[in-house]
Amino acid sequence: MSPDKQDVLYGTLGLMVLKTLEALGPLHGYRIARRIEQISGNELALNQGTLYPALLKLEQAAWIASAWKESESGRRVKVYALTKAGRQHLRTEEAAWQHATGIVARFFKIQEDVS
Amino acid sequence: VTRLRVLLSRVRGMVRARDLDRDLRQEIAGHLDEATEDYLRQGLCPAEARRAALRNFGGVAQAEEAYRDARAFVWLDHLRRDVRHGLRALRHSAGFSLVVLAVLAIGTGAIISVFVLLNTIVLQPLPFPQSDRLVVVKHSAPGLNVDEVGLSSGLYFHYSQHAQSLESLGVYTENVLNLRVPGAGTERVHVTFAGAALFQVLRARPALGRLFTEEDGRPGFMNMRWTIPILLAHDFWVGRLGRDPDVVGRILTINENPRRVIGVLPEEFAFPDRHTQIWMLVEPPRVTANFARVFNWSAVARLHPGATPASAQAELRHILPQIEGVYTDATPERMAEVGLSPVVVPLKSAVIGDVAHLLWTLFGGMALLLVIACANAAGLFVVRAEHRRREIAVRQALGAHSHHVARMFFTEALVLTTAASALGLLLAQGLLRGVVAFSPVELPRTVEIALDGVAVTLAAGLAVLMAAFYGALSVRRQGWPVTVSLLSVGHWATGKRAGPWGRDPFIVVQVALALTLMAGSALMVKTYRNLSQSELGFSADRVLTVEFGLPSRKAAQHARIYHDVVERVRRLPGVERASAASFVPLTASEDVFPVQGGATPVPFKFFLPGYFETMATPILDGESFAAGERVTAPYPVLVSAALARRLYPGDRAVGKAVRRLNEDGSIVELNAVPVPAFTIVGVVGDIGETTLRRDPTEIVYVPVIEPRVEQSITPTNMTLAIRTHVEPLALSAAVRKAIEAVDPGLSVGRVRSMDSIVRSARARETFVGALLLLAAAVSLFLGVVGIYGSVAHVVTSRTREIGIRMALGARRADVVRMVVTGSMWAVLAGAVLGVAVALAGTGMLSALLFGVEPRDPVIFLAVTGVLLSAAIAAALLAGWRAARVAPLLAMRSDC
Secondary structure, eight states: OOTTOEEOOTTTHHHHHHHHHHHHOSEEHHHHHHHHHHHTTTOEEOOGGGHHHHHHHHHHTTSEEEEEEEOTTSOEEEEEEEOHHHHHHHHHHHHHHHHHHHHHHHHHHHHHHHO | OHHHHHHHHHHHHHHTHHHHHHHHHHHHHHHHHHHHHHHHHTTOOHHHHHHHHHHHHTOHHHHHHHHHHHHSOHHHHHHHHHHHHHHHHHHHTHHHHHHHHHHHHHHHHHHHHHHHHHIIIIISOOSSTTGGGEEEEEEEEGGGTEEEEOBOHHHHHHHHHHOSSEEEEEEEEEEEEEEEOTTSOEEEEEEEEEOTTHHHHHTOOOSEEOOOOHHHHTTOTTOTTSOEEEEEOHHHHHHHHTTOTTOTTOEEEETTEEEEEEEEOOTTOOSSOTTOOEEEEOOOOSTTOOSSSOOOBEEEEEEOTTOOHHHHHHHHHHHGGGGTTTSTTOOHHHHHHHTOEEEEEEHHHHHHTTHHHHHHHHHHHHHHHHHHHHHHHHHHHHHHHHHTHHHHHHHHHTTOOHHHHHHHHHHHHHHHHHHHHHHHHHHHHHHHHHHHHHOSSOOTTGGGOOOOHHHHHHHHHHHHHHHHHHHHHHHHHHTTTTOOOGGGSSTTOOSOOOOTTSSHHHHHHHHHHHHHHHHHHHHHHHHHHHHHHSOOSSOOTTEEEEEEEOOGGGGGGHHHHHHHHHHHHHTSTTEEEEEEESSOTTOOOTTSSOEESSSSEEOEEEEOTTHHHHHTOOEEEEOOOOTTOOOOSSSEEEEEHHHHHHHSTTSOOTTOEEOOBOTTSOBOEETTEEOOOEEEEEEEOOOOSSOSSSSOOOOEEEEOOSSOSSOSOOOOEEEEEEEESSOGGGGHHHHHHHHHHHOTTOEEEEEEEHHHHHHHHTHHHHHHHHHHHHHHHHHHHHHHHHHHHHHHHHHHHTHHHHHHHHHTTOOHHHHHHHHHHHHHHHHHHHHHHHHHHHHHHGGGGGGGOOSSOTTOHHHHHHHHHHHHHHHHHHHHHHHHHHHTOOHHHHHHOOO
């Protein structure tokens, strides 16, 4: 792995999973991992193993639901899907995230202005 | 809401751990397969594709671990793992585990069982509502030469009317009456005559029907056509009346009179004690009320909120003088003479009596045993901790932190102590059953005794405390932070690097406390022997005693009926001798027939000719009233040697005249004619008529013969004394039949062997003595084993040193001396401490002792001697084994 890759920001992995599921519909673990890596332009060093505890936590909170299904390659895989509660949670989190990054962005902007 | 959901799914995760584990593995395998396939498509060779997939996944085991942590509760998982590990470690050293388990189970079982007894009998409130406000009212009356008296009818009315601190005052007296059962003859029943207010005072509720009310007393006891109401005890209702649901309103015939059942008390109700089967309404008669003629009423009162027993007592003392002149006998002179003073004590202390003291004594003994057991196990834990230094060093080398090691020790200790406590609970359960079923002591409140939440809490608390102690002890042996170097363990470690927490302090504790327990139990054994060997004054071998009663309407024929009964019984096969008296030895209550004979009142005992012959009581002087012997003196009586000594010191009692007097000292008259004086015709050897502990009883023995000797008292309760050729109780049915054959109106009471009466007179001492003796034996055993183990341990840890010394020419004796003296210091220190503790503690026993001082020097010397020699023997045995170590083997040994 190249050293310039970023570690996944703590706590954002769940959000990425939810967003992925919202965009692509039900997926199994490997597809979710690949999708996150692709979206980030392979700039995120996702330790794919860490995805599973994150999925479990999301499921425990009932934001996603899982079911065993057949994959395109004919394997039995656990497919995760966004629930109604998950969709709602994603929206509030998204708004909060935008808000927070907006504030931070403004700070960076001010610094540029000063310099 | 989300939190709750997470919690729930975690609980689910915990329960379904195995299924979920399988799912996870399957999911991860699928993930890796897909990744591998992707890489294959990119053109990598199979092996490389697989490697790349694994690399991107980043550690399957870590992922699984993190997943599991999120799934359930981490700490619980850890605990489970630690416990499993602890169990494995304990199984590895099964010997250690079993010994610790047994030792601690004995200690906890003993303390729990005695604690449950103490808690239910002494600490818990009585089973009456707001029972802390219930008090007993009685009097001390120094002028009457008796310990305590109850209330006279006059005092009852006086207090009911004037005492402000008493909310209500209930009176009662106990009696044994005849109940006629249609078609089943007559039987004796324990009846408590109860004033109407008694059940209000106790705030009892009926199980059936209703209780007495003030209105019940109104019709008046002089009205002959009124049927007096009675209440039934639950056991009596179930046992004798077959739980008859229509019992309310039924008429029972008691002492030839109809009585109407108006209610049944609930099962748990017992007052004054479990013996009462029937409560009959009674009202102290107002017309004949007096100040100080008869004090036959026991009284229980409910205090007003805010009043205390002390304040109530002060108030009663204050209002007592106002009774002067209210009753004809309440004259200033009589009041001064009697010297009456009210005493108010909590009902609970009256019910429990001195059992509280007995139980506290036992509790103390069992606490000592528990400490000894704990100290014993502590020694084992210390050794085990040392033996595990190598294991700990390996663990540390592999990366275990100090707190990992500590957690391991604590969990192991907890597993052991929890198991020991659980075993202890089982043991306590058994002990309690035994005590309730076979206890020689009549304990109050036994129905309430059971292992309850308190007992379980105590067991759990003990387990945690002991685990904390042993865990800390084990960790301390490794040092903190735990740094055991592999190099420091094994090879050239010599000497007994005993830190401040080696085995020695535990030896000191064990020896000291074992000595204390042994001293206590030796004192009780001595007491028991003194009581067994104290002169009974009669022979209890093969004697059957049968209590029977005469209906009062047949009082005039009592002499003929009693003689007929005795004659019939004498003719039964298996009977050697038979006679009867008002009571047999050791069963008299204090106030039987109180009369004046000289200055102090003495009891009277009626007897039939042949009684002393049957009991094998020696006649020291004069006539013996043997069966068939004729006595010519007018109104002949016998007196006990003790009474003869007091009345006629230095003179012969036989031939002297003695009179029964009224309580006021006047001569007894019958139909306005003075009753003639008795002639003393013989002196009877001393007998303990009431207890084994008192001085010989001063008593007058009145024969039941024609013409009547004592004219104003008719004995209506008699006890047959039958000396048999066979096992006494085998004759009880035949005797019962013989009594019935003489007169079906006669009722039969308790049937006991004289032997069992003597045994129960020693019951309390036997009970405490046996339990303390058991505790002492266990503690001596533990102490000796502990000392042996300690010396043996020193030997193993110094094997190499011993080997070198022997190789350099030390003799066996030197080695033994070296090893033994090392441990003897702890033993000696323990003995000194033990003697000190015992000297301070045995005073607690003094109320139970008889014929021996609590600091009896012989007993202390003997006990110390026994303990020391046992200790030395144990140490020598271990040392002798040490001396057989072969030098070469020892130097090569690796421990």
